[in-house]
Amino acid sequence: MLLPLYPLRFQPLLKRYLWGGRRLGTTLGKPLGEGSDYAESWEIADHDADQSIVAEGPLAGATLAELVSRRAGELLGRHALQGGNRFPLLFKYLDCQRDLSVQVHPDDAAAALLDPPDLGKTEAWLILDAPAGSRLYAGLRPGVDREFLRREVAAGQTERCLHSFEPRAGDCIFIPAGTVHALGAGLLVAEIQQASDTTYRLFDWNRAGPDGQPRTLHVEQALDAIDYAAVAVTPRWPQPTEQPLVERLVACDKFVLDRWRPDGPQPLGGDERFHILSVLTGELTVASGELPPVPLRRGETLLLPASLPAATIAPRGACTLLDMYLP
Numbered sequence: 001m002l003l004p005l006y007p008l009r010f011q012p013l014l015k016r017y018l019w020g021g022r023r024l025g026t027t028l029g030k031p032l033g034e035g036s037d038y039a040e041s042w043e044i045a046d047h048d049a050d051q052s053i054v055a056e057g058p059l060a061g062a063t064l065a066e067l068v069s070r071r072a073g074e075l076l077g078r079h080a081l082q083g084g085n086r087f088p089l090l091f092k093y094l095d096c097q098r099d100l101s102v103q104v105h106p107d108d109a110a111a112a113l114l115d116p117p118d119l120g121k122t123e124a125w126l127i128l129d130a131p132a133g134s135r136l137y138a139g140l141r142p143g144v145d146r147e148f149l150r151r152e153v154a155a156g157q158t159e160r161c162l163h164s165f166e167p168r169a170g171d172c173i174f175i176p177a178g179t180v181h182a183l184g185a186g187l188l189v190a191e192i193q194q195a196s197d198t199t200y201r202l203f204d205w206n207r208a209g210p211d212g213q214p215r216t217l218h219v220e221q222a223l224d225a226i227d228y229a230a231v232a233v234t235p236r237w238p239q240p241t242e243q244p245l246v247e248r249l250v251a252c253d254k255f256v257l258d259r260w261r262p263d264g265p266q267p268l269g270g271d272e273r274f275h276i277l278s279v280l281t282g283e284l285t286v287a288s289g290e291l292p293p294v295p296l297r298r299g300e301t302l303l304l305p306a307s308l309p310a311a312t313i314a315p316r317g318a319c320t321l322l323d324m325y326l327p
Helices: 064-079 146-154 219-225
Strands: 013-021 038-044 089-095 102-104 123-129 136-140 162-165 172-175 181-183 188-194 200-203 246-251 256-260 266-268 275-281 283-288 294-297 301-304 311-315 320-325
Touching: 038 275, 038 301, 089 275, 102 219, 123 246, 123 256, 136 172, 146 219, 172 246, 188 275, 188 320, 200 219, 275 283, 275 294, 283 301, 294 301
Parallel strands: none
Antiparallel strands: 013 038, 038 089, 089 188, 102 181, 102 200, 123 172, 123 188, 136 162, 136 181, 246 256, 256 320, 266 311, 275 301, 275 320, 283 294, 283 311
């Protein structure tokens, strides 16, 4: 007999890269070890060997891939029959202490031709912290075409081709597959994306990697993947929804991203699709049916399976919550 599903909390999957720091621990409460290069915390992930593992309850120790394989109908609801054998979204936090490489991701059609095949990677960023003077790179400058970009990359001057701006905390930036982008030093970011990790590095600021050698670039693959019409990407204006305390930040064919600022108990879910919830500020509880309420604090993430009835979220004071789901 299968154990019933319940609101699922997963162990964070920590990634260490040369551009990371320690704010995943000091600001978001992740369990860091020694070192100052903790770059990403994958909160919800089902991508090859990178697997979220259930942290508590009767299903503790199960991977997200196992749940998708055995319980797709309950977990994904109305989206269970749309094809694919993995959980479709990946949610993470990033601590950018140094500029990230300039990169681009393929779309679904191009990624499907890879060996092994992958999904494309459309993503969205929510800026949690942006010190004065920090930069964000998104899209090309108007007039930049493939050959001009190729010449500037070869000359080590890729930045001349990039649109950039100084972001602010609370900004949301939508990055469709094919958009050239880079997060700048100092940014703390929440990211929702398709469950893909295919990245083409176009430029790495002429710097060396940990071994003292330049990091590998994928210039030709990047030039092929770039959407040259994606220019001057700017933060999105939040759109109102039917719920006065909920703003829609992104609605595309890959995911929906809503920002909640609840001032009292509110229903959420119960619509035959899963919901990824993550607290950006404050804390709240999530109660589903007769199950005990689950507390969530800043930086903590919960997956509500599609089979559950509508949950009740109850903030404890001022609170900001991200809600992410399929359209």
